[in-house]
Amino acid sequence: MAVSLLLRRRVSSAGVSRALRGLVGGMEPLCLHLELKIGALVSFSDKTRQYSSFSGTTSFDFLDLTSPHTWYPKARSKPRKVILHMGPTNSGKTHNALKRLESSPSGIYCGPLRLLAWEVAKRLNKAKVPCDLLTGQEREEVDGAKHMAVTVEMADVTSNYHCAVIDEIQMLGCRNRGFSFTRALLGISADELHLCGDAAAVPLIQKMLKVTSDQVEVHFYDRLSPLVPMKVPLGSFSNIRTGDCIVTFSRREIYRLKKQIESDGKHLCSVVYGSLPPETRTRQATMFNDASSELDVLVASDAIGMGLNLNISRIIFSTMTKFDGIENRELSVPEIKQIAGRAGRYGSRFPVGEVTCLDAADLPLLHSSLKSPSPTLERAGLFPTFDLMYMYSRSQPNRGLYQILEHFVENATLSDNYFIADCEEVMKVAALIDELPLGLHDKYLFCISPVDLSDDISSQGLTQFAQNYAKRGIVPLREIFTPGTLQIPKTPGALKELESIHKVLDLYVWLSFRLEESFPDRELASSQKSICHLLIEEFLERFGLQKHRPKAKRLASNTTLTSLLSQKNRPY
Ligand SMILES: Nc1ncnc2c1ncn2[C@@H]1O[C@H](COP(=O)(O)OP(=O)(O)OP(=O)(O)O)[C@@H](O)[C@H]1O
């Protein structure tokens, strides 16, 4: 494919091709309200990890993270009513919390995924409750909005709300992103704070909130529709039927299974997996959900575990192992329950969900996992904010960001309820850019950007953006990307390349929201992202055996694609 990403230098750091095991990218520099004045700092002592001020009266241990609830004075200024909605998938937790949000004069919804934030903003606006959308890469303001739907990293801990919702709160325990949930839980200032998620998080949340003056109330939910584990495996693909979702964990397997299922001419498959652009995932899900579309089977990865509203009749695990970036391991109990629970959505045309495996040998693990409670969460994530890193860096004048981070993480003290977030990926980026003549804040920003280090093109994109920014202070998109050259991929390999280009453009948009003057081509990047999405859709439409069948009910997007592609000669 004639891809014109002019990536000049390859990223050579060892390990950069290892999988990105978390959305480091969504992280925002946090606003830590330390009760001290930066201007007063005069000297540091590495040994005592303290500074002394002009007056000599103030001291603060930057490595002491034992009381993170004190970082948020606004949330601590009055007690909050914290309502926990706890239960399995499909039990109405989010629905009930959103009802409360909708009826409140102001509020914020914080979700783990852009797809969830989109869905909530759409739902509230449809219900005539004006709602802004705010994610790392999107800002959509609605006139008169007093509500907003955000990805959790974007949660505002400096405003007051009547009502706030944090969805999938069990992600507190996620080793990469857990700290953002901790921040939202401790930091959002709201009269009512609704937390939705797995009951495994209840004891930890109760412990974390013991030190605040919040009043905690726990509601347990049951599934709204039955979920039936089947005694027999699928056995053969000839047993696939409308409404089935077959789950596997590699991109290659997804396309192999799609081809295989479509080969008998009875079904057409939508696909959903993590590296597809979010708008493509939504589009594929919509076509699968639409009973009048010919796409009646879904082949998906665990990307369906959260976020998409799917009308699945039966989940079929094609495997019970997954490569997690380090090793091929068995799926955990929470993973199996979360994925299986997607079958039989309440109110859909498949009100009873079924779950099985492709092979009989996998059934015992499936059955035992569905019966087991998820292990109780022990600790929640924490991560040094930029403010804290900055203060701390002043005691380490000759160290680069990588060393500062390393030293900080090794020496920070935490209470039993917390662990320090895994910042392996952040540190890999720090190692890549530490030599560039950039300030600490700029380096930190590149480190927390949504780069996918497991993807060479995405990594190279980041390195080039950082290098060009350091050299000239301004990064026109055209320096690394020539608009008008994107094409419909013809092979899965070319598709992967296009997905990677979408990631680079997404990264540009993310940077443009934070370094607005230096990344001036947000509109161009966004329009090229839309083209990527439509070209990928076009590929999916043509892939496999679909071309031998009458055309599946299609997007009303062809005109959009044509009009977008015709922009190639426009002087952007
Ligand atoms: N009281 C209700 N009336 C009508 N529809 C409902 C009600 N409660 C839940 N639903 C619908 O049932 C489905 C599942 O509800 P919801 O998404 O709130 O479940 P959940 O427990 O948050 O599940 P998940 O783990 O998937 O997030 C949704 O489509 C929701 O709109």
Ligand SMILES: [Mg+2]
């Ligand atoms: Mg939910």
